[in-house]
Amino acid sequence: MPINLQVRWGRILLLINLCLFSFAVLLNMWALRGWNSFGNKELLQASNSHHRDPLGYYPLLDVATYGPMRFDAELRGKSIFKGPPSELLDNAWSKLVNQPMILVDNEALQSFDPTSKPSKGVDGHYYATVEVYHQLHCLDIIRKFIWRNHYQHVDTFMDPPQMVWEHVDHCIDLLRQVLMCNGDIGLIFYTDVGKEQPIARVSTTHMCRNFSQITEWVNGHDSELGVFAEV
């Protein structure tokens, strides 16, 4: 009798255990299902946003990857792009800015600029410039304007003074919009130097597109029409 009773209790406990276990498994499956469908939804939205962006189709989207990059922004720091005009400086800027126009297909044209009368290239492709070079060109124009006595021979500065001013003004306003568009939310901290004003530490790390990859790609897709039509 006591043995029988033990066996019976054992079976009841096993049954209860099985019930609890099954319930736990079901609960887990339900939870995982919820988790997965949430994850999928996020992923779908993320990948959809690439394609349904108002500027939906970027040929360079997968070409220029993001990575951490430390800005070298010290007030007296040395850079090939800094300093008064010299041949070395001009070459550096010219190499940076003067990149060839490319040819892109109708899909890219339609998503970026569907209303304009496009300047057609070859094989149903259209001439285009990657924006960053136009923006860098604008920065270069401002730089040259500061040293305009030295750069009198530059085409832009041979225009009537009012036009030159308009061009520089256009460039400043374009770059304002570029900066606001990118809305850098990085933070700048300060070094305390006793009684004086703290010093801003401006050489911080940012997530940046790899610029070499952009330039390499653009040169690999050279339309052979030259650098962009100046704006």
Ligand SMILES: *[C@@H]1O[C@H](CO)[C@@H](O)[C@H](O)[C@H]1NC(C)=O
């Ligand atoms: C950028 O891409 C080039 C290849 O074009 C690579 O050599 C370089 O290491 C990359 N730079 C960074 C910071 O990832």
